[in-house]
Amino acid sequence: MSVTPLAWxxxxxxxxxxxxxPDDEIWLNLREHRDVAEAIRSMRVRGxxxxxxAAAYGIALAAxxxxxxxxxxxxxxxxxxxxxxxxxxxxxxxxRWAVRRVLSAVKSAPDADAIKARAEAEAMAIHRExxxxxxxxxxxxxxxxxxxxxxxxxxxxxALATAGxxxxxxxxxxxxxxxxRVRVVxxxxxxxxxxxxxxxxxxxxDGIECTLIVDGAAATTLRSQAVDAVIVGADRVAANGDVxxxxxxxAVALAAREHGVPFYVAxxxxxxxxxxxxGDLIPIEERPGEEVLSVAGRAAPTGITASNPAFDxxxxxxxxxxxxxxxxxxxxxxxxxxxxxxxxGVAI
Amino acid sequence: MSVTPLAWxxxxxxxxxxxxxPDDEIWLNLREHRDVAEAIRSMRVRGxxxxxxAAAYGIALAAxxxxxxxxxxxxxxxxxxxxxxxxxxxxxxxxRWAVRRVLSAVKSAPDADAIKARAEAEAMAIHRExxxxxxxxxxxxxxxxxxxxxxxxxxxxxALATAGxxxxxxxxxxxxxxxxRVRVVxxxxxxxxxxxxxxxxxxxxDGIECTLIVDGAAATTLRSQAVDAVIVGADRVAANGDVxxxxxxxAVALAAREHGVPFYVAxxxxxxxxxxxxGDLIPIEERPGEEVLSVAGRAAPTGITASNPAFDxxxxxxxxxxxxxxxxxxxxxxxxxxxxxxxxGVAI
Numbered sequence: 021m022s023v024t025p026l027a028w029x030x031x032x033x034x035x036x037x038x039x040x041x042p043d044d045e046i047w048l049n050l051r052e053h054r055d056v057a058e059a060i061r062s063m064r065v066r067g068x069x070x071x072x073x074a075a076a077y078g079i080a081l082a083a084x085x086x087x088x089x090x091x092x093x094x095x096x097x098x099x100x101x102x103x104x105x106x107x108x109x110x111x112x113x114x115x116r117w118a119v120r121r122v123l124s125a126v127k128s129a130p131d132a133d134a135i136k137a138r139a140e141a142e143a144m145a146i147h148r149e150x151x152x153x154x155x156x157x158x159x160x161x162x163x164x165x166x167x168x169x170x171x172x173x174x175x176x177x178x179a180l181a182t183a184g185x186x187x188x189x190x191x192x193x194x195x196x197x198x199x200x201r202v203r204v205v206x207x208x209x210x211x212x213x214x215x216x217x218x219x220x221x222x223x224x225x226d227g228i229e230c231t232l233i234v235d236g237a238a239a240t241t242l243r244s245q246a247v248d249a250v251i252v253g254a255d256r257v258a259a260n261g262d263v264x265x266x267x268x269x270x271a272v273a274l275a276a277r278e279h280g281v282p283f284y285v286a287x288x289x290x291x292x293x294x295x296x297x298x299g300d301l302i303p304i305e306e307r308p309g310e311e312v313l314s315v316a317g318r319a320a321p322t323g324i325t326a327s328n329p330a331f332d333x334x335x336x337x338x339x340x341x342x343x344x345x346x347x348x349x350x351x352x353x354x355x356x357x358x359x360x361x362x363x364x365g366v367a368i
Numbered sequence: 369m370s371v372t373p374l375a376w377x378x379x380x381x382x383x384x385x386x387x388x389x390p391d392d393e394i395w396l397n398l399r400e401h402r403d404v405a406e407a408i409r410s411m412r413v414r415g416x417x418x419x420x421x422a423a424a425y426g427i428a429l430a431a432x433x434x435x436x437x438x439x440x441x442x443x444x445x446x447x448x449x450x451x452x453x454x455x456x457x458x459x460x461x462x463x464r465w466a467v468r469r470v471l472s473a474v475k476s477a478p479d480a481d482a483i484k485a486r487a488e489a490e491a492m493a494i495h496r497e498x499x500x501x502x503x504x505x506x507x508x509x510x511x512x513x514x515x516x517x518x519x520x521x522x523x524x525x526x527a528l529a530t531a532g533x534x535x536x537x538x539x540x541x542x543x544x545x546x547x548x549r550v551r552v553v554x555x556x557x558x559x560x561x562x563x564x565x566x567x568x569x570x571x572x573x574d575g576i577e578c579t580l581i582v583d584g585a586a587a588t589t590l591r592s593q594a595v596d597a598v599i600v601g602a603d604r605v606a607a608n609g610d611v612x613x614x615x616x617x618x619a620v621a622l623a624a625r626e627h628g629v630p631f632y633v634a635x636x637x638x639x640x641x642x643x644x645x646x647g648d649l650i651p652i653e654e655r656p657g658e659e660v661l662s663v664a665g666r667a668a669p670t671g672i673t674a675s676n677p678a679f680d681x682x683x684x685x686x687x688x689x690x691x692x693x694x695x696x697x698x699x700x701x702x703x704x705x706x707x708x709x710x711x712x713g714v715a716i
Contacts (some may be wrong), residue, residue, distance in 0.1 A: 110512035156693035164696065174584075191430050191691065208660065210558055210582040215663070232660055234558040235584040236522075236616020243618070254690075261684030261701025268584020270591070273686035274622045282688035289709045312556065312582055315663045321387070333647035336609030338621035340630035342602075343509040343539065344637050345501035352518065353609025361637045 023222045024076075025070050028144060031084055033077045035325035037064045038180060042221040053082035053101045060115070061108040063212065067181020068255045068291050069150050072114030075105045076143035079122040083139040086132070094132045098123060099137070110303040111264055113256040113293045118146050150183035153288040154190040160270065161191030161251065161286050162198055169195060169248040172205040172276075173265035175288065176218035177253025187286040188251040189222065196228055202340035203229040205247065207238050209266060211311040235268050239275035240333070250276045262299025263287075371527035371570045373418050374425075374494060379432055381425045386528060390569040401430035401449045408463070409456040411560065415529020416603045416639050417498050420462030422452045422549040424491035427470040427598055431487040434480070442480045446471060446487070458651040461641045466494050498531035501636040502538040509539030509599065510546055517543060519595040520553040520586065520624075521552040523614035524566035525601025525634060527542045534635040537570065544576055551577040553595065555586050557614060559659040583616050587623035587692050588681070598624045600634035610647025611635075 027034040035049040039062065041047045048064065050056050056078035059065050065074045082101035086094050102119040109115060125142035129135040165171070171192055175181075178189035185193060195202045204223055210217035216232055223230040233241055242248065250272055256264045263269070263285050276283040296302060342349045342357065349356040375382040383396040385411065388394045396412065398404050402600055404426035407413050413422045429451035437444050450467040457463060473490035477483040513519070519540055523529075526537035533541060543550045552571055557563035564580055571578040589595065598620055604612045611617070611633050624631040644650060690697045690705065697704040 026428070073677055093372055139568060157691050160693070160696050161691040164691070207584075208558070210556070210584060213663070232657075234615065234660055235582070236555075236558060236614075236619055239619035239622060240615065241522070250690075251691075257690060257705070259702060259705060261690060261697070261705060263684075263687060263690070263700070265682065266584075267582065267588065270682045270686075271584055271587035271619050271623055273682040275619060278622055278687050283686055284683075284689050284691055285682075285687055286691040289694055290691070292690075292705060292709055294706060294709070299683065302681060304681070309580075312580055315561070325501040325525055333633075333650060333652070334611045334613065334618045334621040334633075335647065336611075338618075338625050338631055339600055339609055339611060339633055340597075341632050342513065342605060342609060342611070342640075343505050343512070343599075343632055345504035345508070348508050349609070350510065350558045351609070357605070357607060357609060357640060358642060361640055368401035 022225045025065055025067075025180045026074060026183070028147065031140070033061055033074065033081060035065050035074065035077055036180070038066060038218060039064050041217050051081060052085055053078040053105065056081060057104050057108050065215070068112035068114040068175065068253065069154075069182040070180070071109065071112055071120035071188065072290060073143070073147045073150055075115050075185045076118040076122050076146045078105045080117060080139040080143040083126070083136040089132050091129075091131050091135065094135050095126065098126065098135070099186070109305055111305045112291070114290045117290045121146060147207070148185050150288060150290075151185055153290075154182050154185040154187060155194070156290065157187060157286055158194030160183065161284060162194035164249070164282070164284065165191070165195050165200070166248050168201040170203050170205065170246060172207070172242065172247050172250045172272070173219060174207045174215065174238070174250075174252050174269050174272050175209045175223070176214040178219055180218050180222055181253060184221040187253045187288065189219065191251050191284070191286050192228060193226065205230070205231050205233060205241060205245070207233055207235045207268065207272065209268060210235055211315070214219070214266070215224060238272045239278075242275045242279045242281050244346045247281050249282045250283055251284045251286055254285050254291045256296070256302050257285065257287055257292040258296045258299050258302060259294045260298045262302070264299060264302040264304065273365035370573045371530045372532040373415075374531070376425060376495065378565070379430060379488070381422065383407055383413050384528070386413050386414060388599040389565050399429060400433055401426040401453065404429060405452050405456050411630035413436060414525065414562070416460035416462040417530040417535065417636055419457065419460055419504075419527070420638060421495045421498055421531045423463050424466040424470050424494045426453045427467060428487040431484040437480050439477075439479050439483065442483050443474065444611065445645065446474065446483070457653055459653045460639070462638045465638045469494060471619070481493035486665060495531050498636060498638075499533055501638075502530050502533040502535060502594065503542070505535060505634055505636065506538035507535065507540030509632060512549070512597070512630070512632065513539070513543050514596050515521060516549040518551050518553065518594060518613055520555070520589065520595050520598045520620070521567060522555045522563065522586070522598075522600050522617050522620050523557045524570070526567055526568055526570045528566050529601060535601045535636065537567065539599050539634050540576060544574070547654055551579070553579050553581060553589060553593070555581055555583045555616065555620070559617060559663070562597070562614070577683070586620045587626075588677040590623045590627045590629050595629050595679070597630045597632055599632045599634055602633050602639045604644070604650050605633065605635055605640040606644045606647050607642045608646045610650070612647060612650040639677065
């Protein structure tokens, strides 16, 4: 497993700062839960499963930080730490799931030392289980793909978004490990360019072919190329199957349906929120507008291929009217355009 | 009319360098047709109608540049200049239309001086007529909108993309001039960010409210906000109404149809190519991958608002399967998710 976004060493959470990729590989050493909260909020660690694991270690750090010998005071402190961590990002359910799982594990511990030991052990279990879950779901997903598949993905649901191996990219890796030649089309995923900066980077580490496109090119790529499947991750899955995922996912899903391309969501069970009936009830995080207004200083890693069609074709069936200076044409355009324009349009 | 991308002064084509907007307003003074070709190729001037007008002046400059007194030699030189100009960008039909219109106008001129005079006069006519066409189509389009409309647009089909006033944004301006409070949602339009750099900038010049979104947010915005119409420009309209326009247009059209939002194309008749049966026959320009791989140094103008939802919701109807480590769930998810996951998903 070549890529991992975090490690637990000597009661320190080591985090690969994903805001610095692909230019720099900077590892942060975090020893306080508030630093973990900051790292999640500023997306130094991101991806629903990865922030779940990081938050679990955040609770473990909150326990280790504390010098109170009082069991109840320590538990109350951990509850507050949990609230701080949960408040960082509202959409991914794994964050809340992981925090509550650790809090639940320590509840029956008899004293402060046992609370610290159990918090650390539970966070490590969540960490370990996430990698195992990704390998399982990767194998389930790879079975859905044809030989030598061309897979489109959006954002980064890879090793970097999890404890390792990845969800959507876990399926890709499982297919590659099964001997398939897998090629990936990655959308760059504005505003923070996780596709360009992270997906392209981690696939390059594993030698998996990846072509980068702008988000707007996904629909036309699904029409013009033989994409076998779209596979994305999830920040939260509602009970009815509605999926909250990185902005832009919905547009890709619409285009996939239009062109008969299977659209798969790869997610661990910790991303599924059966307590919520539909996607309408999932809180959607609104992030700073500055992320959209500014794009300076970000780029894909070197050695990556990009596809860059400047235009796409919108079929007439999707167009309500074509407005010209000579009037408005509507379906059937094959007669209305010539009528509205007279001979002008063929003047060439 | 506050914004115009080009002007003809003293037999010089003055071009606003759109690659430098919104940071700098740099006007270029072009006196040779090869410089016009370079400006079109490098998108210093862009937008189908605007490059048509620029190319028409390119032929006029080619005539004025020439010092041959020989009528036939001059005509042959203009044909070559036309080929150079037409070769710059393949998709927008206005380029070819404008070049051929000027070449056709000079064909019967009796001598070199008459050729020069007619080329200049025809280019000026194309320039003037484009503004008039935009005002007409703006008025036709505004009649399709409800009072105080919220309009979504993609790329820049504004004053900067034409001789002035704009096509899609011409409709917006016509509605504003008719006393409506028009608000615009502009997609940023990667890779070259014409929405962020140009549409947001020119609407700010005219005091029209504009909110910027990433391209991936268009679909979810059409679902969650009361957008009255999507209006885009066109680089070429085929006889059946298929429209080639900036990459990403097709994805917006799919989402508009999904949510019952009218999707209008605003284009002058010079963009309609009745000689082509469908969009499949329109050549799509492939531009350098570097435009996708690199984004440094570009940003929206100051004072612009952005909307930045970090996630969107993909309805279950668009999802072929949800792959978890416990197996694969398919419709109806409302039962299959619980079956596949057992109680795990509700563990919170």
